[in-house]
Amino acid sequence: MGFLDFLKGRRPAAAPIPDELWDWAIAEHRIFRGLDEGERGRLRELAAGFLAAKRFEAVDGAEIDDRLKVSVAAQACLPLLGLDLSWYGQFTTIFITKDAYSVTQRWEDEAGVTHESEEEFAGEAFELGPVALSIPDIDASGWGDGYNVVIHEMAHKLDGLDGAYDGCPPLGRGPHRDPQHRLDRRRWAEVFGAAYEDLRAKLDAEGRTKRRRGTSKRRARIDPYAAESPDEFFAVVCEYFWERPALLKDEYPEVYAQLAAFFRQDPAARQSL
Ligand SMILES: [Zn+2]
Numbered sequence: 001m002g003f004l005d006f007l008k009g010r011r012p013a014a015a016p017i018p019d020e021l022w023d024w025a026i027a028e029h030r031i032f033r034g035l036d037e038g039e040r041g042r043l044r045e046l047a048a049g050f051l052a053a054k055r056f057e058a059v060d061g062a063e064i065d066d067r068l069k070v071s072v073a074a075q076a077c078l079p080l081l082g083l084d085l086s087w088y089g090q091f092t093t094i095f096i097t098k099d100a101y102s103v104t105q106r107w108e109d110e111a112g113v114t115h116e117s118e119e120e121f122a123g124e125a126f127e128l129g130p131v132a133l134s135i136p137d138i139d140a141s142g143w144g145d146g147y148n149v150v151i152h153e154m155a156h157k158l159d160g161l162d163g164a165y166d167g168c169p170p171l172g173r174g175p176h177r178d179p180q181h182r183l184d185r186r187r188w189a190e191v192f193g194a195a196y197e198d199l200r201a202k203l204d205a206e207g208r209t210k211r212r213r214g215t216s217k218r219r220a221r222i223d224p225y226a227a228e229s230p231d232e233f234f235a236v237v238c239e240y241f242w243e244r245p246a247l248l249k250d251e252y253p254e255v256y257a258q259l260a261a262f263f264r265q266d267p268a269a270r271q272s273l
Contacts, residue, residue: 014052017044017070025070029142031078031242034270039081046077049085055093062098062135072133075142075150078242079158082264083174087158093130100134124153131157146223146247148239155238159231167192167230175264188258195252196226196233203227221251242267 017025022044026032035043050073056064072094080087124132137149162170171183202220220227226236240248241259245267249256260266 014045014048017048017051021066021070024067025074029071029075030144031142031148032074034267036270042081043074043077046080046085047073050077050088053085053088053092057093057095057130059095059097059132062096064096068096068135068138071142072138072150075148076154079151079154079238079263086174087161088154090161091130091157095130095132096138097132097134100137142243144243146240146244148243151239151242152235155235156231159234165231167196167234169234169262171262176262181261181264183258183261191254191258192230192233195237195255196230198252199224199233200227221247245270 025047026035026040032040032043047070051069054073056069056072058064076088077085131153133149133153141148141150156165158169159165159167161173162168168185168188171185171188175181176183199220199222203224206220222240223236226233237248237252237255237259241256241263245256248259249268256268
């Protein structure tokens with residue numbers, strides 16, 4: 001960056017993503033098919049800026065090539081089409097692992113006894129630092145089937161931007177400061193809280209009804225992982241918002257509407273995935 005640019009507060013221009021690589025990314029990920037020309041151009045710019053700002057680090061000999069990087073960058077930036085890259089300003093490193101990795105979790109119960117459990121994580125958003133993603137899960141993302149580890153981890157980053165991982169990202173930031181685009185925190189909590197409880201109830205009912213060849217009427221259509229906690233619910237419905245927008249809109253229309261207002265996008269209107 002030149003000194004003049006520095007004085008003017010300009011960022012160095014990100015290197016553009018080569019045509020061949022970009023065309024591959026668009027063709028390979030079904031979730032980009034509904035984007036119009038303008039949206040694709042904006043996504044390409046955001047992804048180039050993302051690649052310029054973030055560092056990819058391989059763990060355990062994972063092989064990182066340009067396709068993998070562009071795949072992550074483009075999917076990570078899809079949620080930012082109506083926002084900007086400052087929403088991902090709090091992290092710079094993305095760890096890439098060869099396999100889904102194990103994390104040992106320890107916690108203390110009320111009686112003071114320490115428990116340990118080994119869990120497989122597809123990816124993990126560390127509280128304040130880097131993001132970790134595994135290659136098999138990146139490859140499994142973007143097909144329009146509801147699963148997207150990149151969007152999931154980015155949603156956690158957005159959620160935690162206000163310091164609390166509670167399923168509610170900051171609602172008064174950037175374009176949302178404008179009274180026209182203002183979102184109400186209480187309304188958000190109501191809508192997400194009701195949907196979360198509904199999903200938990202459906203999963204409970206499924207557990208019960210399975211034994212008596214349950215009615216399909218109350219079946220949950222969202223990944224049960226969303227019922228883990230309000231922050232996981234937010235991350236999972238974000239996956240559906242771009243992977244299966246019509247399904248999410250049908251299942252939880254008010255959640256869909258809140259996400260559409262927050263992200264300033266309407267993926268269900270683009271195409272039926
Ligand atoms: Zn998660």
